[in-house]
Each structure stands twice: as structure tokens, then as C-alpha cells.
Amino acid sequence: MPIYTYTLGSERHVFDDLKTLLACASPRRSGDELAGIAASTDERRVAARLALAEVPLRAFLDDVLIPYESDEVTRLILDTHDAAAFAPVASLTVGEFREWLLSYPVEAETLTRVAPGLTPEMVAAVSKLMRNQDLIAVAAKCRVVTAFRTTIGLEGRLSSRLQPNHPTDDPAGIAASTLDGLLFGIGDAVIGINPATDNLPACMKLMDMLDAIRQRYDIPTQSCVLTHVTTSIAAIEQGAPLDLVFQSVAGTEAANKGFGVTIAMLHEAREAALSMKRGTVGDHVMYLETGQGSALSAGAHHGVDQQTVEVRAYAVCRAVRPLLVNTVVGFIGPEYLYDSKQIIRAGLEDHFCGKLLGLPMGVDVCYTNHAEADQDDMDSLMLLLGQAGVNFVIGVPGADDIMLNYQSLSYHDIVSLRHLLHRQPAPEFQAWLERMDMLDSRGRLPPPTAPALNRLLTAGGIG
CATH class of the missing domain: 2.30.170.30 (ethanolamine ammonia-lyase heavy chain domain like)
Structure with a gap:
């Protein structure tokens, strides 16, 4: 060594x-x-x-950080490495790789071709040499497109997850938050609920409710109840209307065991979801979530720095061809990302590294109330990620998740970002907004009005 x-x-x-x-x-x-x-x-x-x-970049293929014999994530990384895709950069050092990524001739097509040849450790290493501006510039050149009922990641688009969480999973409260988000044009990436009660009957009830809302309003989107992967498999077996399988993952086998998940279980869940054949424009059925610090908090980081372990989690994500991946960048707390400077840097790193590895990367722009950060800092990160071409961000009512007890972005924030950067939601969802007569003469979504709410309710047979 x-x-x-x-x-x-x-x-x-x-x-x-x-x-x-x-x-x-x-x-x-x-x-x-x-x-x-x-x-x-x-x-x-x-x-x-x-x-x-x-x-040299080749060193990361020989000098593994966590032993091959004792960690299935390491085995996944090395066993699936694409030597042909790696060839164009195989002779480079980490510093030269940075210069290559930033060079003018290297564009989206080139980055897409080389992605299968990059290991998480290579990508984590080069990110450590980059300024924030570098992370934004390279990520903006990456294009990762996925689809289920909407097509996510197209150029000039910014998708969003509508997160209508409720502390008691009250259906009326969740439905109200969902309709509120739809009025703001939120939810084209997914309407996703973090359930307060993680048991099969409760989760299936939420799946039924979300699917009923989707069908009532004929909304081209996908829904997800963010329960454990084994609960999702059980729900599929009982015929629940499940669109996406969710799971939190980490970058070591030991940390994933803490989540109660293995790579084999993720593959099993993907096959189960594919058997439902619920997609209309694509077959990406997985939604995965990560976050710097999760392996360390589980005592399962093997002495590897938290950002490198985070990027190793992206290898797990990449293996199951997800529709969506997001880092919950400031959610784990100030013990891991102390203040806004660290949160902003981590958000840009995670997005850059995920995109470079070929993932449809989103970010939950968020912080906990005991961190040295505030909503102004989240505005800054949101704007930077928008310029970096983030696939999607997450919105909650008033930027305050009253179930998970943390701060994220509001529905208003996402509309403002779309207007500022001239971004539209996914094309299928944009067409739905047009059918609902919710867009103005310039194709933009104006602030919600009483007539818009009435049209939405009438379309759903409520008005």
C-alpha cells in the first residue's frame, strides 16, 4: 500500500x-x-x-478503501467497472481529470459515455480539488434523463417532488397539501409522502389515496410512499397501486445493514415494481435517497471520509437504474454538516458527483433548526443548484416539514426558481397544466388564484 x-x-x-x-x-x-x-x-x-x-485515476482500481472481501459495495464498484468507458481518461491523474472535465470540448455526450468507467472514489477525489464554481460548471454539462409517467432531466426543465407530509398521516391534511402543491405546479417528479406510521396497512392506505388523487385529476406523475423496501415489496404482493419503490441507502455494506437493506433486496424490489407495468413513458421505478454522514452515524464508515462514503452510495443507486435520487443534504444535522458553508458545499458536491456517475440527481435543499443555517442560505443553495442543472428539488408547505421537523423549500420557492431561470416542469406535466388552464399567455405558472383552485376542484369532481 x-x-x-x-x-x-x-x-x-x-x-x-x-x-x-x-x-x-x-x-x-x-x-x-x-x-x-x-x-x-x-x-x-x-x-x-x-x-x-x-x-493516477488507475490507483483507485488497485488501492481500495474498504476491502473487497468484506464489503458488497466495494465488490459492486469493482465488478461493474467498465474498462472501455474508462479508457479515454485512464491515463490521467486526478488533477488532470479535473482539467479534462472543465475543458471546452468535453460536453454532455462525452460525460455520458465515460460515466460507467468512473468509480465513486475517482469522482469523490476530483470533487475535492474543485471550487464551487467548478462543481456547478461540470454538473451543468451533464444530462441524465429518466422517465415513468413524466420525463425528468431534459434540458431547460426543472422538476420537483411534492412532499405533503402530515404528523398523523391524516388523509384530509395530506390531500389539502397535495392540492396546494399542484396549484403551484409542483409534483412532476413525484408526489412523495414520508409516512408517520411505517406499517403495511397504513402505507397501503396512503398509496390508495395518492393514486385516487392522480386518477381523479388525470395527473401525469408518479406517487411514492417512502416506506422501507420490504414494505413496498409486500404492498406489491397485495396488489397496492405502487408506482415507485423507495429506499434510503449508504456507501458501505455495514451502513446498509443498518437500514435493513442489501443490494439483492433492491434488485428484487425493482423487479417486483416492473412487474406492475404502471409506467407510461418509461420504466424507471426506483427512488433512492442518500445523505452525507449516514455511514458515520451508524459507525459503519470504515475510517473513510463522509463525502467519499456518500459517493459510494451512488454506486448502489446506479445499479438499479433509478427514476430519482436525492441527497437530503442538511437533514442529518450539524454533527456532520455544521453550518451553511458546509451544507452548500456538500449539496454542490453531491449533485456533481451523482451527475458525473450518471445518476438523475436531485437535492433536498434543507437544514435542521439546530444547524448554523437559515432560509437565506437555502435560497443560495437552491439558486446554485438551479444553475448546475439539478434534475429536481423538493417542496413542502411553507418550507416547514411539520412531520419530519426540518426546513426545506416551499412551493413558492420552486415556482420562483423556475421563473427566474426560465425552466419548465416535465413536458407531460406542463401539458397537463395547459389542459387545466393554469398557465399564462407566456406559458408560465402565475401565483395561484381562486379561479385556478375552482378549476382544479371542478376537474376532480369536487366543485
Whole structure:
């Protein structure tokens, strides 16, 4: 196992292995400091980045961070590596790879072709050398398109998840929040509920309700109850109207065991959902969620820095061809991302790394109330991600999720972002808004009005 060194000024910095080098090269992060693996000084952090820039990309195929024999995520990464796709960048160092990604000739088609040849560790490594502007510039060149009842990720589009959570899963409260979101044109990525009660009968009741709303209004979208993958499989077996299978995943086998999931279970769930044949314009049936710090909080990070472990989770996602992936960037808490600076950086990293690996990446632009962040910071991250071409973001009523007790984006925020950046929802959903006479003469969605609500209710047979 090689030892990495770099002399900065008069001091020679030694990094015992690639795992240590990656951790020390990371931007400052409270989770890495909590784990005792962060660079002890800013000077050491700079030395680590300079040393990392000289590491060949091939090194990540030989010097694995978590042993192949003891971790199924490592096995997945190496066993599915596409050597032919890797060939165009195989001779590059991490620093040269950064320059290649930022170069003018490298566009979406090239990045799509090379994605199967990139490992999460390569992508995590190059992100550590990039400024925020670099992360945005490269991510904006990536194009990942998926489809079920709507087509997500097309150029000039910005999709959204409508998240009508309720602390007691009250159907009337959920329905009211859903109709509110639809008036704002939210929900083209998915109408997704985090259930307060994670048992099969309760989840099936929510699935039935969401599907009834979708059919009543003839909405071209997909619904999802974000229950455990095993509950989703059981619901399919009982004939529930399930569109998407959801699961939170992490970047190590041990962390995924903490979630009660294996890669084989995800494949089983995907096959079960495909058997329902509920998609109309595509067959992407998985919705996966990640977040920096989950492996560390489970004591299952193997000494790997939290951002690199996060990107390893994207290999798990990539294996099951998801419709949607999102990082809940500030949800896990200030123990892992302390303040707005760290949250914003992590959101841009996660989006960049996911897109570069070929994932349909979204972000829950969020924070917990005990973090050093506020809604102004979320505005900044939302705008940066919009410029970076994020596939979708998440909206909750008033930006305040009263069930999960954290702060996200509001329906209003997403409408404002679409107007500002001249983005439309998914084309099938946009056509529905036009049929509902909810768009103005310029094809934009104006603020909801009483007539618009009446039209929506009348269309659903309620008015």
C-alpha cells in the first residue's frame, strides 16, 4: 500500500494511505472532525490536495478503501467497472481529470459515455480539488434523463417532488397539501409522502389515496410512499397501486445493514415494481435517497471520509437504474454538516458527483433548526443548484416539514426558481397544466388564484 507525501514550504506531509489522503483533502466538515480523520490544519489540507492531484485515476482500481472481501459495495464498484468507458481518461491523474472535465470540448455526450468507467472514489477525489464554481460548471454539462409517467432531466426543465407530509398521516391534511402543491405546479417528479406510521396497512392506505388523487385529476406523475423496501415489496404482493419503490441507502455494506437493506433486496424490489407495468413513458421505478454522514452515524464508515462514503452510495443507486435520487443534504444535522458553508458545499458536491456517475440527481435543499443555517442560505443553495442543472428539488408547505421537523423549500420557492431561470416542469406535466388552464399567455405558472383552485376542484369532481 503506497504512502503519499507532499512537501509544502519546509514541512513534509505524510499520508499513510489513500483513505487518509482523501480525508485530509476534503473541505472542512464537522463529521470528519467528529470521526478524527480530518486534516489538522489548513496547511495540511492544501498539501493533501496537491498530493491527491498527482494520484493516477488507475490507483483507485488497485488501492481500495474498504476491502473487497468484506464489503458488497466495494465488490459492486469493482465488478461493474467498465474498462472501455474508462479508457479515454485512464491515463490521467486526478488533477488532470479535473482539467479534462472543465475543458471546452468535453460536453454532455462525452460525460455520458465515460460515466460507467468512473468509480465513486475517482469522482469523490476530483470533487475535492474543485471550487464551487467548478462543481456547478461540470454538473451543468451533464444530462441524465429518466422517465415513468413524466420525463425528468431534459434540458431547460426543472422538476420537483411534492412532499405533503402530515404528523398523523391524516388523509384530509395530506390531500389539502397535495392540492396546494399542484396549484403551484409542483409534483412532476413525484408526489412523495414520508409516512408517520411505517406499517403495511397504513402505507397501503396512503398509496390508495395518492393514486385516487392522480386518477381523479388525470395527473401525469408518479406517487411514492417512502416506506422501507420490504414494505413496498409486500404492498406489491397485495396488489397496492405502487408506482415507485423507495429506499434510503449508504456507501458501505455495514451502513446498509443498518437500514435493513442489501443490494439483492433492491434488485428484487425493482423487479417486483416492473412487474406492475404502471409506467407510461418509461420504466424507471426506483427512488433512492442518500445523505452525507449516514455511514458515520451508524459507525459503519470504515475510517473513510463522509463525502467519499456518500459517493459510494451512488454506486448502489446506479445499479438499479433509478427514476430519482436525492441527497437530503442538511437533514442529518450539524454533527456532520455544521453550518451553511458546509451544507452548500456538500449539496454542490453531491449533485456533481451523482451527475458525473450518471445518476438523475436531485437535492433536498434543507437544514435542521439546530444547524448554523437559515432560509437565506437555502435560497443560495437552491439558486446554485438551479444553475448546475439539478434534475429536481423538493417542496413542502411553507418550507416547514411539520412531520419530519426540518426546513426545506416551499412551493413558492420552486415556482420562483423556475421563473427566474426560465425552466419548465416535465413536458407531460406542463401539458397537463395547459389542459387545466393554469398557465399564462407566456406559458408560465402565475401565483395561484381562486379561479385556478375552482378549476382544479371542478376537474376532480369536487366543485
